[in-house]
Amino acid sequence: MKFEIAxxxxxxxxxxxxxxxxxxIAQSDPLPSWNDTGPKKAITAFVxxxxxxxxxxxxxxxxxxxTFDNDGxxxxxxxxxxxxxxxxxxxxxxxxxYPEWKSEQPFKALLENDQKTLLASGEAGLMKIMAASHTGxxxxxxTAIVSQWLATAKHPRFQRPYTECVYQPMLELMAYLRSNxxxxxxxxxxxxxxxxxxxxxxxxxxxxxxxxxxxKEKYELPNGQPVLARLPEIDFIDDGPGKPxxxxxxxxxxxxxxxxxxxxxxxxxxxxxxxxxxxxxxxRHTDGDREYAYDRRSAVGKLDKALxxxxxxxxxxxxxxxxxxxxxxxxxxxxx
Amino acid sequence: MKFEIAxxxxxxxxxxxxxxxxxxIAQSDPLPSWNDTGPKKAITAFVxxxxxxxxxxxxxxxxxxxTFDNDGxxxxxxxxxxxxxxxxxxxxxxxxxYPEWKSEQPFKALLENDQKTLLASGEAGLMKIMAASHTGxxxxxxTAIVSQWLATAKHPRFQRPYTECVYQPMLELMAYLRSNxxxxxxxxxxxxxxxxxxxxxxxxxxxxxxxxxxxKEKYELPNGQPVLARLPEIDFIDDGPGKPxxxxxxxxxxxxxxxxxxxxxxxxxxxxxxxxxxxxxxxRHTDGDREYAYDRRSAVGKLDKALxxxxxxxxxxxxxxxxxxxxxxxxxxxxx
Numbered sequence: 103m104k105f106e107i108a109x110x111x112x113x114x115x116x117x118x119x120x121x122x123x124x125x126x127i128a129q130s131d132p133l134p135s136w137n138d139t140g141p142k143k144a145i146t147a148f149v150x151x152x153x154x155x156x157x158x159x160x161x162x163x164x165x166x167x168x169t170f171d172n173d174g175x176x177x178x179x180x181x182x183x184x185x186x187x188x189x190x191x192x193x194x195x196x197x198x199x200y201p202e203w204k205s206e207q208p209f210k211a212l213l214e215n216d217q218k219t220l221l222a223s224g225e226a227g228l229m230k231i232m233a234a235s236h237t238g239x240x241x242x243x244x245t246a247i248v249s250q251w252l253a254t255a256k257h258p259r260f261q262r263p264y265t266e267c268v269y270q271p272m273l274e275l276m277a278y279l280r281s282n283x284x285x286x287x288x289x290x291x292x293x294x295x296x297x298x299x300x301x302x303x304x305x306x307x308x309x310x311x312x313x314x315x316x317x318k319e320k321y322e323l324p325n326g327q328p329v330l331a332r333l334p335e336i337d338f339i340d341d342g343p344g345k346p347x348x349x350x351x352x353x354x355x356x357x358x359x360x361x362x363x364x365x366x367x368x369x370x371x372x373x374x375x376x377x378x379x380x381x382x383x384x385x386r387h388t389d390g391d392r393e394y395a396y397d398r399r400s401a402v403g404k405l406d407k408a409l410x411x412x413x414x415x416x417x418x419x420x421x422x423x424x425x426x427x428x429x430x431x432x433x434x435x436x437x438x
Numbered sequence: 439m440k441f442e443i444a445x446x447x448x449x450x451x452x453x454x455x456x457x458x459x460x461x462x463i464a465q466s467d468p469l470p471s472w473n474d475t476g477p478k479k480a481i482t483a484f485v486x487x488x489x490x491x492x493x494x495x496x497x498x499x500x501x502x503x504x505t506f507d508n509d510g511x512x513x514x515x516x517x518x519x520x521x522x523x524x525x526x527x528x529x530x531x532x533x534x535x536y537p538e539w540k541s542e543q544p545f546k547a548l549l550e551n552d553q554k555t556l557l558a559s560g561e562a563g564l565m566k567i568m569a570a571s572h573t574g575x576x577x578x579x580x581t582a583i584v585s586q587w588l589a590t591a592k593h594p595r596f597q598r599p600y601t602e603c604v605y606q607p608m609l610e611l612m613a614y615l616r617s618n619x620x621x622x623x624x625x626x627x628x629x630x631x632x633x634x635x636x637x638x639x640x641x642x643x644x645x646x647x648x649x650x651x652x653x654k655e656k657y658e659l660p661n662g663q664p665v666l667a668r669l670p671e672i673d674f675i676d677d678g679p680g681k682p683x684x685x686x687x688x689x690x691x692x693x694x695x696x697x698x699x700x701x702x703x704x705x706x707x708x709x710x711x712x713x714x715x716x717x718x719x720x721x722r723h724t725d726g727d728r729e730y731a732y733d734r735r736s737a738v739g740k741l742d743k744a745l746x747x748x749x750x751x752x753x754x755x756x757x758x759x760x761x762x763x764x765x766x767x768x769x770x771x772x773x774x
Contacts (some may be wrong), residue, residue: 122519164644285646292560298690309690310621319686321679321705328705328712330686337687343657350577350666351673352688354634355646369664378665402749418763 172290184313192235233334291341345370382417503666508626528571569670627677681706718753
């Protein structure tokens with residue numbers, strides 16, 4: 103009898119301990135802002151598969167590379183890319199030093215808020231604005247300029263700093279991957295030096311894990327103090343077919359997971375899909391109430407061909423409205 | 439009396455424990471191949487200073503970046519750069535497919551071992567050889583070609599694989615820095631894709647921590663399978679003033695320690711010297727018996743202006759003959 107009582111007690115203890123463990127796991131859901139729909143299940147199933155030592159799909163820690171597009175994948179890209187908002191504000195603040203801009207396009211249109219003429223200036227016009235706002239200073243000076251702007255600028259609709267217009271589910275996803283040994287990278291068409299000043303604080307991604315577009319830089323020694331001067335010349339465009347090139351250039355390994363939201367991410371996802379283990383995910387902007395609803399017809403962040411390929415090949419497509427419980431993190435600086 | 443005995447015992451125990459600790463530290467010297475001369479003392483003093491929490495010189499882990507030149511700093515660069523040895527062997531092995539090379543310079547000179555004519559072809563000639571040997575294939579194919587060559591090629595003097603012609607003291611130094619939270623990078627004039635296939639195994643430096651020169655690459659989809667094609671066009675030269683540019687491009691932080699051996703490293707060391715905490719070290723090749731004795735007059739790895747600056751500014755100068763107890767690791771594959 104004694105034996106039986108002990109056995110019952112052991113079974114009971116095992117049951118209770120098991121129950122506590124289940125509750126603990128449920129409580130520590132690493133992706134609380136994701137609804138329990140397909141994408142969340144596919145992500146966690148993938149991670150559990152590749153981290154399982156001895157499993158046939160096991161990937162060693164040093165090969166667990168995950169790459170994230172930034173605009174529209176990690177933070178809001180509407181109504182215009184944040185980097186363009188920065189460029190426009192910068193040109194306006196510099197205008198007093200350049201009186202000729204009052205009559206010179208595309209600066210005239212920008213200063214007069216004449217969007218139609220500004221748009222008509224096309225890529226050549228945009229390049230002039232980017233050169234005027236992004237080059238002609240040292241890398242240290244540019245970092246300070248970006249940081250100052252981000253400290254005060256606000257998103258026109260959400261009225262919070264741009265660095266708080268980031269997607270809470272994606273913050274959770276990056277943290278979840280890192281806690282499972284993944285190295286998270288940004289691979290963005292945006293400027294690498296525009297992202298580095300804040301990405302470590304906002305995303306937990308250090309400067310050396312940011313791949314982006316860049317201008318040429320030149321080493322100079324004015325007064326014996328070395329600086330890197332930012333030149334008005336494109337060095338690299340990290341977009342579309344440039345993304346796999348950028349990944350190989352900066353990382354030198356094929357990632358096993360990639361996250362994007364537009365046609366500019368299509369080749370990055372294809373590149374990752376050709377690996378031995380791979381997860382491809384596209385964020386689809388479907389929530390006009392909480393964020394923006396766009397894709398196939400949008401000028402910014404157009405998602406058309408990449409969506410066709412995603413649907414044809416069974417890549418994960420996140421429907422923001424259906425799959426995300428919340429969009430943004432709680433406000434930090436916009437309250438009070 | 440009891441109190442006094444206890445106090446004596448405590449003092450004795452403290453003394454013995456202290457002695458054991460001292461012996462343990464001596465036994466676990468992290469730099470056993472370095473003589474106890476100035477460079478070793480300066481290195482360990484620097485590391486102890488920047489890792490001391492609460493100290494005025496403390497540097498947080500995420501900013502502990504150390505950059506190493508490769509040729510002549512981590513491995514032998516005489517009588518010619520290893521990458522050139524690879525290029526020459528590759529051209530010779532490709533020659534049967536290119537009968538026109540028998541009459542076309544600089545290929546003719548190379549195939550006939552006519553060094554004088556080969557040298558006379560200058561940079562333009564060298565570029566033809568580099569393009570023929572390094573481009574026109576996919577990145578995956580190039581990786582396989584480099585790996586195959588390294589598996590069989592031997593250094594002409596030391597008769598061991600090139601990957602064993604690495605400096606034991608520098609292997610120890612990199613491991614020592616990493617054990618103190620440093621992230622070690624290669625920043626080399628050599629080709630980044632020539633180094634990546636073996637640097638993780640040989641140096642413990644992963645592909646994503648290698649900065650080097652590169653050719654342009656293009657994303658292609660032959661038969662629906664994505665590849666990156668290596669094009670016969672220079673993308674970036676990571677040498678001289680290009681090294682601080684490369685560091686900023688790929689790492690985005692100023693390193694706090696840098697290691698080089700030639701004038702091609704001068705600007706990297708200057709760049710690091712302009713930081714708040716910094717260690718600059720130059721390896722000087724002074725040991726003709728165990729390695730090579732060269733510097734100011736050498737065509738390969740010339741050390742002239744950088745040596746002047748190092749001596750003027752008190753950067754650490756390693757005299758290989760005086761400061762290194764051993765040069766190479768024990769043979770792995772060349773013995774039994």
